Amino acid sequence: MWQLYHFPLCPFSRKVQLALSEKKVPFSLQLVYPWDAPEGYEQLNPALKTPALHHPERGIKLADSQAICEYFEETESKSPLIPGSAAARAEVRRLVALFDDVLYADVTAPLLHEKMKKRLVLRQSPDSQVLRSTMRLTHEHLDYIDWLIDTRRWLAGAQLSLADFAAAAQLSVIDYLGGIDWADHRQAHGWYRVIKSRPSFAPLLKQKMEGLPAPRHYADVNA
Amino acid sequence: MWQLYHFPLCPFSRKVQLALSEKKVPFSLQLVYPWDAPEGYEQLNPALKTPALHHPERGIKLADSQAICEYFEETESKSPLIPGSAAARAEVRRLVALFDDVLYADVTAPLLHEKMKKRLVLRQSPDSQVLRSTMRLTHEHLDYIDWLIDTRRWLAGAQLSLADFAAAAQLSVIDYLGGIDWADHRQAHGWYRVIKSRPSFAPLLKQKMEGLPAPRHYADVNA
Ligand SMILES: N[C@@H](CCC(=O)N[C@@H](CS)C(=O)NCC(=O)O)C(=O)O
Ligand SMILES: N[C@@H](CCC(=O)N[C@@H](CS)C(=O)NCC(=O)O)C(=O)O
Numbered sequence: 001m002w003q004l005y006h007f008p009l010c011p012f013s014r015k016v017q018l019a020l021s022e023k024k025v026p027f028s029l030q031l032v033y034p035w036d037a038p039e040g041y042e043q044l045n046p047a048l049k050t051p052a053l054h055h056p057e058r059g060i061k062l063a064d065s066q067a068i069c070e071y072f073e074e075t076e077s078k079s080p081l082i083p084g085s086a087a088a089r090a091e092v093r094r095l096v097a098l099f100d101d102v103l104y105a106d107v108t109a110p111l112l113h114e115k116m117k118k119r120l121v122l123r124q125s126p127d128s129q130v131l132r133s134t135m136r137l138t139h140e141h142l143d144y145i146d147w148l149i150d151t152r153r154w155l156a157g158a159q160l161s162l163a164d165f166a167a168a169a170q171l172s173v174i175d176y177l178g179g180i181d182w183a184d185h186r187q188a189h190g191w192y193r194v195i196k197s198r199p200s201f202a203p204l205l206k207q208k209m210e211g212l213p214a215p216r217h218y219a220d221v222n223a
Numbered sequence: 224m225w226q227l228y229h230f231p232l233c234p235f236s237r238k239v240q241l242a243l244s245e246k247k248v249p250f251s252l253q254l255v256y257p258w259d260a261p262e263g264y265e266q267l268n269p270a271l272k273t274p275a276l277h278h279p280e281r282g283i284k285l286a287d288s289q290a291i292c293e294y295f296e297e298t299e300s301k302s303p304l305i306p307g308s309a310a311a312r313a314e315v316r317r318l319v320a321l322f323d324d325v326l327y328a329d330v331t332a333p334l335l336h337e338k339m340k341k342r343l344v345l346r347q348s349p350d351s352q353v354l355r356s357t358m359r360l361t362h363e364h365l366d367y368i369d370w371l372i373d374t375r376r377w378l379a380g381a382q383l384s385l386a387d388f389a390a391a392a393q394l395s396v397i398d399y400l401g402g403i404d405w406a407d408h409r410q411a412h413g414w415y416r417v418i419k420s421r422p423s424f425a426p427l428l429k430q431k432m433e434g435l436p437a438p439r440h441y442a443d444v445n446a
Contacts (some may be wrong), residue, residue, distance in 0.1 A: 046321070046367065047320075047321055047325055060310055062310075062313050062317070063317050064316060064317045064320040064321070066289075066316065066320060067313045067314075067316035067317045067320060068313070070312070070313070070316055071309050071310070071312070071313040074309045074312065075309045086294050086297045086298045087283055087285075087294070089293070089294070089297065090285050090290045090291070090293070090294040091290075093287060093289065093290035093293055094285070094286050094287045094290045097270075097287040097289060097290060098269070098270055098287070101324075102270055144269065
């Protein structure tokens with residue numbers, strides 16, 4: 001069986017979990033903290049990041065969340081997550097990169113640093129200026145999602161795609177860290193509630209980061 | 224015809240140029256500086272980054288270098304750049320992500336900031352501590368390339384692939400900025416010389432960043 005090396009608040013591991021669950025590919029979870037990776041982890045991912053995916057019986061090692069998602073897009077015909085024409089697929093990938101790179105760099109990464117790493121590893125308090133800037137940038141990204149949902153059925157177009165799961169993976173971590181205020185984002189909020197209530201999302205809402213409780217509304221699919 | 228929005232020292236635009244040239248897809252170049260993008264550029268790339276690719280006659284807009292490369296991998300059968308089995312393709316994509324994300328974040332981005340942006344835009348001098356740290360990290364990445372070339376014909380395996388072009392695109396920008404010392408990297412140096420002498424690379428060696436001359440050895444395919 002596939003083993004997914006992850007930690008509960010890694011948004012890229014969440015994206016992979018969602019893709020695997022949607023495609024009904026069975027996997028087990030292996031906990032690893034990139035800042036404290038066990039010896040030998042570089043054999044699975046030389047970049048020393050999460051996620052990495054290992055199939056010991058078949059001797060397959062995969063790393064980088066997008067390389068992993070493309071692999072299952074090619075090997076599992078069930079529930080295509082990069083659907084449509086070449087141009088439609090390019091739009092899915094553009095948005096996945098926007099959420100994986102820009103939303104992560106603008107918001108998820110600084111919030112993980114300020115609220116998770118400082119608390120659990122560095123024993124420091126968060127920098128309120130950074131928190132304010134992530135709040136502002138979260139609103140900009142939610143404005144863009146509002147606009148997408150105003151003009152399309154799902155984020156990348158007429159069909160549910162990896163773009164929806166990539167965005168929801170980042171937002172679910174931001175939400176766990178108390179970084180989302182849905183006021184003035186009716187469209188984004190409606191879209192997120194729909195994704196959040198899919199069966200593939202349920203396991204994510206149960207995963208807790210040790211020493212860092214989630215806010216009460218986090219796991220409520222109606223919130 | 225395709226129009227590629229780029230600036231000469233953008234490594235992701237270089238990756239796309241190499242992929243298009245290898246596949247013999249004609250394109251013209253449009254100069255754009257992301258920090259000074261013309262009004263309307265967000266219609267081509269809402270992330271306001273380079274590269275973006277536009278085909279006005281066909282009404283196709285593509286953004287994000289990897290989404291662009293995957294698009295041409297799907298639409299142009301000539302010279303596959305993500306070749307082989309699903310596992311081999313995953314290895315190509317893992318390495319592309321390593322160079323696009325980690326090598327860029329460790330070295331190319333800080334060097335572009337210190338040596339290009341501070342000189343041309345901010346009118347400040349570079350921070351020598353940052354320059355030293357990029358030097359150290361460049362050596363670590365070149366060590367990894369040495370190791371890959373010790374064990375494989377090309378970076379991702381037996382076949383030339385997008386991994387080679389992604390790495391060479393980053394390294395060519397680092398080299399332009401005077402950031403590469405090949406001493407102790409015989410394998411990486413030999414591999415880079417081979418890539419550098421491909422016809423697809425020639426145009427890159429002629430592209431100059433206004434106000435920032437390249438070191439003499441930069442365009443010499445034997446250096
Ligand atoms: N492009 C990678 C990014 C993975 C990534 O940045 N993971 C973070 C955790 S959320 C990490 O391991 N960071 C540790 C580090 O950068 O040292 C992917 O999509 O898998
Ligand atoms: N993932 C993007 C990265 C593109 C990127 O970061 N481009 C840089 C120039 S080398 C840029 O436009 N930066 C401007 C900014 O981030 O505001 C891609 O592969 O196209």
